[in-house]
Amino acid sequence: MTFFPPAWRLGVVQEVAPPGVLDLGPGYPGPDLQPVGLVRHAYARALEEFGSAALAYGDNAGALPLREALARRAHLPDAGRVVLTAGTSQALHLLGTTLAAPGRTVVTDRLGYDYGRAILTSCGLRLAHVPADADGMDPGALDDALAARDTAFVYLNPTFHNPTGQVVPERRRREILEVTTRRGVLVVEDDAYAELGLSAAAFPPPLAELDPDGVIRLGTFSKTIGPGLRLGWLTAGPAVVTRLLSHGLFHSGGSLNHLASLAVATMITDGEYDRHLDRVRDELRVRRDALLGALGDLDVTTPHGGFFLWLRFGPEQREEELVAAAAAGGVRVAAGSRFGAGQAPRIRLSYSLNRPAELASAGHAIHTAWARSGLLHERVSS
Numbered sequence: 001m002t003f004f005p006p007a008w009r010l011g012v013v014q015e016v017a018p019p020g021v022l023d024l025g026p027g028y029p030g031p032d033l034q035p036v037g038l039v040r041h042a043y044a045r046a047l048e049e050f051g052s053a054a055l056a057y058g059d060n061a062g063a064l065p066l067r068e069a070l071a072r073r074a075h076l077p078d079a080g081r082v083v084l085t086a087g088t089s090q091a092l093h094l095l096g097t098t099l100a101a102p103g104r105t106v107v108t109d110r111l112g113y114d115y116g117r118a119i120l121t122s123c124g125l126r127l128a129h130v131p132a133d134a135d136g137m138d139p140g141a142l143d144d145a146l147a148a149r150d151t152a153f154v155y156l157n158p159t160f161h162n163p164t165g166q167v168v169p170e171r172r173r174r175e176i177l178e179v180t181t182r183r184g185v186l187v188v189e190d191d192a193y194a195e196l197g198l199s200a201a202a203f204p205p206p207l208a209e210l211d212p213d214g215v216i217r218l219g220t221f222s223k224t225i226g227p228g229l230r231l232g233w234l235t236a237g238p239a240v241v242t243r244l245l246s247h248g249l250f251h252s253g254g255s256l257n258h259l260a261s262l263a264v265a266t267m268i269t270d271g272e273y274d275r276h277l278d279r280v281r282d283e284l285r286v287r288r289d290a291l292l293g294a295l296g297d298l299d300v301t302t303p304h305g306g307f308f309l310w311l312r313f314g315p316e317q318r319e320e321e322l323v324a325a326a327a328a329g330g331v332r333v334a335a336g337s338r339f340g341a342g343q344a345p346r347i348r349l350s351y352s353l354n355r356p357a358e359l360a361s362a363g364h365a366i367h368t369a370w371a372r373s374g375l376l377h378e379r380v381s382s
C-alpha cells in the first residue's frame with residue numbers, strides 16, 4: 001500500500017506513518033512531488049559556478065543570486081528588502097526573538113498554523129486571538145485587540161490558510177492594514193502556500209505588496225520543493241531588515257543556508273523552478289479532486305490553493321470519535337482543535353503527501369468508517 005521509498009524511515013525523516021496506514025495528516029509534498037533529480041543537478045551547477053565560494057560563510061542576508069531572483073518574483077526594486085532564512089519556522093523564531101521581548105503579545109487568528117504558534121510561544125510571547133468571519137480576521141475586533149495591549153506584531157496567513165484554505169479578499173486585506181497602520185503595529189504575513197494557487201482566477205495581492213514597509217512577508221521552498229532544504233526568505237522594510245541582520249547569529253554564521261540558496265537560485269534562473277511549480281500545481285489539483293470526490297456529501301469547501309481540506313461537522317459530533325474511527329479505518333487525520341479551540345468539530349485532511357489513488361481510497365475509507373460509526377448526521381453550513 002505504501003509508495004514511500006525505504007529511506008523514508010524514522011531516524012532519517014521526522015515522521016512516517018506505520019505500515020498500512022494512509023496518512024492525511026502532514027502538510028508537505030510527497031516523495032513523488034519532490035524533484036530529487038532537479039535538486040541534484042542544481043547543487044552540481046551551484047558548485048561548478050561558485051566553487052569554494054559556495055562552501056564559504058554566505059553573505060549575512062543570503063546569497064545575492066537568490067535574493068535578486070526572489071526580489072524580481074515579488075516585484076521589488078532590489079534585493080535589499082530580501083533576507084534568506086532557514087524556512088518559515090526559523091524566520092518566525094528570528095522575528096519572535098528580534099522584534100519582541102519575552103512577555104509581549106502577538107495578535108493572531110483564532111485558527112492557525114499550530115507549530116507556528118508554538119514557535120512564538122517558545123520565544124516567550126503571548127498569543128491573543130481575534131475572531132474571523134468568512135472573509136478573514138474581523139478588523140473591528142483587531143482594532144480592539146491592538147488598543148487593549150502592547151502588541152509586538154500581528155501574525156496572519158491570509159492566502160490558502162492553514163488549516164482552512166481560506167483566502168482573505170483584497171478589501172478585507174486593506175481594512176486590516178488600515179487598522180495596523182493606524183495603530184503602528186507590524187504585520188507578519190506567513191505566505192507559505194502563495195505559489196500553490198490551484199485555480200485560474202487571480203488571487204488578491206499579498207499584504208506586503210499593499211504595505212511594503214508595514215508587512216514582513218515570509219516565503220518558503222518547503223511546500224514547493226521539499227522541507228529538507230530548510231530554505232525560505234522574508235521581505236521587509238529597510239529598518240526591519242537592518243534590525244534583523246543585527247542578530248549575532250548572522251555575524252557568526254552568515255546566511256543560514258548558503259549552498260542550498262545557490263542551488264535553488266540556479267533552479268529559478270534557468271526556469272526549472274517554474275516548470276516544476278506548474279507540474280506540482282497540476283498534480284495537486286488532481287489530488288485535491290480525488291480526495292474531494294471520495295468524500296461524498298461531507299461538508300467541505302473546495303480550496304483554491306494550498307494543501308488542505310477543512311471538514312465541518314455539527315456540534316453534536318465529537319472530534320475524538322471522528323479521529324478514532326478514521327484511524328480504525330486505516331487513515332490518519334488531523335483533529336481541527338490542534339489549530340485552535342472553541343469551535344464545532346473540524347478535521348483537516350492533507351492532499352499533498354499521497355498520490356490520487358491512495359487519496360481516493362483514504363477518502364472512501366473515512367467516509368465508510370464515519371458512516372458505520374453513526375458519526376455522519378445533518379450537513380451543517382458555516
Ligand SMILES: Cc1ncc(COP(=O)(O)O)c(C=O)c1O
Nearest residue numbers: 027087088089113162192220222
Ligand atoms: C502556514 C505555515 N507556515 C510555515 C510552515 C513551515 O514552513 P517551513 O518548513 O518553511 O518552516 C508551514 C508548514 O506546515 C505552514 O503551514
